[in-house]
Structure formats: C-alpha cells, structure tokens
Amino acid sequence: MRISLVAGARPNFMKLAPLVFALKKAGVGPRIVHTGQHYDEKMSDAFFDDLGIPTPDVNLGVGSGSHVFQIAEVMRQFETELARNPADIVVVMGDVNSTLAAALAAQKCGTKVAHVEAGLRSFDRTMPEEINRILTDGLSDWLFVSEPSGETNLRREGIDPGRIHFVGNVMIDTLLTHSERARGLGYHRELGLVPQKYQLVTLHRPSNVDSPERLESILRGLKQLSEELTTVFVVHPRTRTRLEQEGPGRLVADGNFVMIEPLGYLAMLSLMQTARIVLTDSGGMQEETTALGIPCLTLRENTERPVTVEIGTNALVGWKSDEIVSAAQRILSGGARRGRVPEKWDGRASERIVDVLIGSADAHSTNGRDTRNLATC
Numbered sequence: 001m002r003i004s005l006v007a008g009a010r011p012n013f014m015k016l017a018p019l020v021f022a023l024k025k026a027g028v029g030p031r032i033v034h035t036g037q038h039y040d041e042k043m044s045d046a047f048f049d050d051l052g053i054p055t056p057d058v059n060l061g062v063g064s065g066s067h068v069f070q071i072a073e074v075m076r077q078f079e080t081e082l083a084r085n086p087a088d089i090v091v092v093m094g095d096v097n098s099t100l101a102a103a104l105a106a107q108k109c110g111t112k113v114a115h116v117e118a119g120l121r122s123f124d125r126t127m128p129e130e131i132n133r134i135l136t137d138g139l140s141d142w143l144f145v146s147e148p149s150g151e152t153n154l155r156r157e158g159i160d161p162g163r164i165h166f167v168g169n170v171m172i173d174t175l176l177t178h179s180e181r182a183r184g185l186g187y188h189r190e191l192g193l194v195p196q197k198y199q200l201v202t203l204h205r206p207s208n209v210d211s212p213e214r215l216e217s218i219l220r221g222l223k224q225l226s227e228e229l230t231t232v233f234v235v236h237p238r239t240r241t242r243l244e245q246e247g248p249g250r251l252v253a254d255g256n257f258v259m260i261e262p263l264g265y266l267a268m269l270s271l272m273q274t275a276r277i278v279l280t281d282s283g284g285m286q287e288e289t290t291a292l293g294i295p296c297l298t299l300r301e302n303t304e305r306p307v308t309v310e311i312g313t314n315a316l317v318g319w320k321s322d323e324i325v326s327a328a329q330r331i332l333s334g335g336a337r338r339g340r341v342p343e344k345w346d347g348r349a350s351e352r353i354v355d356v357l358i359g360s361a362d363a364h365s366t367n368g369r370d371t372r373n374l375a376t377c
C-alpha cells in the first residue's frame with residue numbers, strides 16, 4: 001500500500017508524527033510530502049527535530065502568498081509530485097491551506113483521500129480554516145474524527161456515515177509521547193520564570209491580529225493581567241509584523257511581558273505544563289490544555305473544538321479586554337474548572353487510523369467506484 005502523508009504548516013507537524021510512526025510499525029513506509037507553506041526554522045524544522053520525524057521525501061517549497069496563491073501553488077506542485085510518485089491513499093490533516101489543496105489535487109488525480117481531524121466546525125465562514133474544513137471533508141473518502149461533534153457535523157452535512165470513523169485525537173498521541181521529556185526540560189527556567197506565576201499567550205488569527213481595534217483590546221487586557229502574572233508572549237511571524245506598529249507595540253513595551261520567538265514543540269509543551277493560565281487563539285492549544293488539565297482562555301467567540309469547553313478546561317472569552325481580565329481573575333481566585341479528558345484522547349488515535357486504512361478491504365475502490373482508471377496525473 002502506497003501512502004503519502006501531506007503536511008505544510010506548523011499545526012500539521014504534531015499530527016504527522018504519530019501517523020508516520022504508526023504506519024511504520026504496521027510495515028508501511030509512508031512518503032512524507034512537505035508543501036513548504038511554513039518554511040522558517042522555527043515554524044517547521046524545529047518540529048521535525050523535536051518529534052523525530054524523518055526528513056520529508058519532498059518539499060514543494062510553496063512558501064508565503066495570498067490564500068489563493070498558496071492553494072493553487074500546492075495543487076500544481078502536488079499534481080507533479082503524484083505523477084512522479086503515485087499513491088493509493090493521500091492522507092491530509094487539519095485545516096490549513098495545504099490540507100485543502102492536497103486533497104483537491106489528489107481527487108483530481110484519481111487518488112483517494114483520508115482526512116485526519118475531520119468534522120470540526122466553528123460555523124464561522126469568515127475563518128479561512130472553516131472553508132478548508134468543509135471542502136476537505138466533502139472531498140475525503142475516510143473522515144477521521146477527533147471528538148463527537150465532528151461526527152454530528154458530518155452527518156448533518158449528509159456525509160455517508162460509512163466513511164466516518166471516530167478515532168480520537170492524534171495531537172494527544174504526540175502530547176502523551178513527549179510529556180515526560182517536556183517536563184524534564186523545565187523550559188520555564190530558561191526564561192527565569194516561576195511555575196504557576198506566569199500566563200502563556202499565543203495569538204495569530206487574522207481576525208485578532210489584523211484588526212488594530214481587537215489587537216489593542218486584547219493587549220490592554222493582557223497588560224492589566226501582567227500586573228499579577230508575568231506574561232510570556234510567544235510571537236507568531238504574522239503577529240510580529242503587527243506588533244511592530246506603534247499602537248500595539250507601545251502596550252507591550254510598557255507591561256510585564258516576556259516576548260519570545262516561536263518555540264519548538266517540547267519547549268512549548270514544557271511552558272504549558274507549568275503555566276497558571278494559557279490564553280490563545282490557537283486550535284491545538286485548546287486541546288492540549290484540556291489534555292493537561294491547565295486552564296485555557298480562548299481569545300475567540302467560537303471554537304470548532306466544543307468538547308474542550310463542554311468537558312475540558314477551556315472557556316471562550318473573545319477579544320474584549322474586560323472580559324479577558326474578569327475570566328482570568330476568576331481562575332486566579334480559585335474558580336478554575338476541573339476538566340475531564342475527552343473520550344479516546346488516549347494516545348492511540350493514530351493506531352486506530354492505521355487499522356482502518358490497512359483494514360479497508362480494497363484500497364482501490366470507493367463506494368464501488370474503481371478509482372485507478374481515473375488517474376489523470
């Protein structure tokens with residue numbers, strides 16, 4: 001069985017790692033395709049090093065650009081890649097531009113597609129990732145779901161239930177594999193921090209950082225909180241550009257902020273483990289804090305990962321400074337929720353995915369359709 005795994009941007013790499021290892025364990029050597037959507041050492045290579053992922057077999061070198069450019073370029077390059085190295089199954093993960101582009105190119109080339117982390121919905125179509133999710137799911141032959149809402153959403157959209165598999169969360173496979181190493185690293189010491197005495201912040205969604213009003217409001221809230229807790233702000237490249245502007249830059253310069261470049265996986269996990277609160281607009285960190293039992297305030301009005309709010313440690317607080325501050329103060333005064341770990345977030349999701357893929361009776365037929373003859377690439 002020839003399986004190509006496609007990853008392109010930072011949040012893909014922690015999903016890629018356990019799939020590579022589970023496939024290898026099952027005797028399938030996957031081909032690893034990096035689209036090059038993220039290319040900085042800190043946004044890409046650091047994760048391959050930390051997680052022990054083999055060097056990609058190919059890097060499509062797509063890089064930055066508008067969303068349309070990124071998607072079109074991944075499609076063009078991936079078509080050539082599939083023509084040179086045909087696959088029986090292309091596995092895509094998450095919701096970034098590379099995910100959608102690879103899924104669409106694969107289907108156009110007559111190759112079947114598996115989507116890991118299918119079915120998540122924020123119901124906010126202004127989020128670029130929401131469009132990527134809906135379209136990737138519509139294109140996929142296997143839909144691997146990480147939480148119950150995923151299955152409900154897909155059924156509501158009329159996806160054949162036979163294609164949907166609730167397997168759990170591959171992000172948590174990676175987290176559990178590396179938890180002890182991260183604890184041993186004690187990265188807070190590198191930054192001179194005291195455990196439980198700092199809040200950890202990440203921010204990169206266009207809806208937050210590209211709006212001066214929202215960015216300034218969030219930073220005002222963080223600055224107020226920084227009177228009580230050191231604020232460790234891990235700055236995404238998109239956000240760095242915005243912070244260089246005068247208004248936001250001034251707010252950060254005045255407060256008790258420790259500004260740092262993007263971290264590798266282990267250092268970030270280590271900082272999460274000893275943080276008092278995590279404030280973020282990342283999807284993955286909502287899940288990781290729930291798995292770790294650390295309070296998380298999500299700086300958004302919605303989440304595509306509702307299980308983290310329903311039973312985990314996550315709360316949605318939006319972007320208004322007073323709401324951020326009052327939610328954080330509730331936690332600081334002992335009002336943090338005690339969460340539970342969601343079903344099947346047990347470190348075995350990638351194993352379940354591999355069982356389904358390998359166990360599928362005939363990798364060449366989808367609903368009775370023989371896809372081999374459709375190959376056009």
Ligand code: UD1
Binds near residue numbers: 009065128204237
């Ligand atoms: C992308 C994903 C988002 C994910 C996020 C995590 C899409 C639609 N968005 O958003 O789902 O949560 O990654 O990081 O796919 N840049 C660098 N170095 C890099 C990569 C990017 O400097 O290695 C710069 C780009 O030039 C651009 C900005 O960062 O100006 C944004 O990069 P882009 O890939 O467009 O999207 P992200 O905001 O990173």
